[in-house]
Amino acid sequence: MSQWFMLTLVGKDQAGIVAQVTTALYEQGCNLGEASMLRIGGNFTMMLMIAFDGQSDALAERLQPLAEKLQLQLHFDPIEGELHHHQQSDVLLMVHGADRAGIVAQVTSKLADAGLNIVDLASDVGGNEDNPFYIMQIEGVATQGIERLEQALQELLQQQPDLKVTMKPIDTMVM
Amino acid sequence: MAILEILKYPDPRLKTISEPVTAFDETLQTFIADLDETMNASPGGVGIAAPQVGQFQRIVIVDVSSKKKIKHHGYMVLINPEITEWDGFEIAREGCMSVPDYTGNVIRATQIHLVAQNAEGETIEYDMEGYEARAVQHELDHLDGLLFIDRLVSRRRDLFQRKVYKKKDKK
Ligand SMILES: [Zn+2]
Numbered sequence: 195m196s197q198w199f200m201l202t203l204v205g206k207d208q209a210g211i212v213a214q215v216t217t218a219l220y221e222q223g224c225n226l227g228e229a230s231m232l233r234i235g236g237n238f239t240m241m242l243m244i245a246f247d248g249q250s251d252a253l254a255e256r257l258q259p260l261a262e263k264l265q266l267q268l269h270f271d272p273i274e275g276e277l278h279h280h281q282q283s284d285v286l287l288m289v290h291g292a293d294r295a296g297i298v299a300q301v302t303s304k305l306a307d308a309g310l311n312i313v314d315l316a317s318d319v320g321g322n323e324d325n326p327f328y329i330m331q332i333e334g335v336a337t338q339g340i341e342r343l344e345q346a347l348q349e350l351l352q353q354q355p356d357l358k359v360t361m362k363p364i365d366t367m368v369m
Numbered sequence: 370m371a372i373l374e375i376l377k378y379p380d381p382r383l384k385t386i387s388e389p390v391t392a393f394d395e396t397l398q399t400f401i402a403d404l405d406e407t408m409n410a411s412p413g414g415v416g417i418a419a420p421q422v423g424q425f426q427r428i429v430i431v432d433v434s435s436k437k438k439i440k441h442h443g444y445m446v447l448i449n450p451e452i453t454e455w456d457g458f459e460i461a462r463e464g465c466m467s468v469p470d471y472t473g474n475v476i477r478a479t480q481i482h483l484v485a486q487n488a489e490g491e492t493i494e495y496d497m498e499g500y501e502a503r504a505v506q507h508e509l510d511h512l513d514g515l516l517f518i519d520r521l522v523s524r525r526r527d528l529f530q531r532k533v534y535k536k537k538d539k540k
Contacts, residue, residue: 278469278470279470280470280471280472282472314524364462365436365461365462365500366462366463366464366472367413367415367433367461367462367463367464367500367503367504367507368411368413368414368415368463368464368465368466369414369415369416369417369463369464369465369466369504369507369508
């Protein structure tokens, strides 16, 4: 049985990063699991689940020259990997407002108290330098039901009236 | 009666284009009963197509009556079904018994007109909308060897789109 590792690579975005990194991994005998790769603020970020049955130190060492060449920061850690057990999100939230400190903390704290397990969160700063806005989309599991989350959002909007929050159930039909 | 085995992606047989049904006989009735039992054995299943169990005939069952507050026609056996009109489109999340542990966003028409035959071979027609129309479109894809993962749109951002209605295209 191979051991799962989480490989994290972060660096300045440039053409061909994904192809070069994944080719190197393939050539080292690694098998990729789930992955997330995303350009954030001009950086390119990669998180990859990797199955590998050799020595992890050896693999990290062999990846180091490529990371240096591409100027990527590299982290490589053994994890308890799990495939084929996706959590099924049942609710989707969209939050936006004029950008200010504390939006994510306030929103997610309120939602966590009301039983939301976040599966996927993507946020972005739009607008321009003079008028930036913050926008965030959250997908998750309402472990205490959607009504409970609705209540929490009512409270949140009273405390933070500058935010606009929309919630929608994700009704996945299986056919 | 029997629960049939469901083909799972990446089984290449799921790409098969199914043949029209010509004989509305006892064998067909037995198969429909088994298909129904198979669908009901899967929690939350609202539809099933014959090719999902390796029977490559144009037969589907759809029953979305378990969903609350929607318009529907209850339990339907649809044989040789054809969608003759489409209108509007909407993105929603779908899953499939033949694609375990994966769900994704798919664009479907919000309103359709459907012509099919029932288990006795009589012609039936329906106007459908929303959830039921989506289920029918998903199942009909199976008859043409298509899975919802052949129609995925971006996982992020899209579910909040408003319903968009466009004018009916005159044929
Ligand atoms: Zn399906």
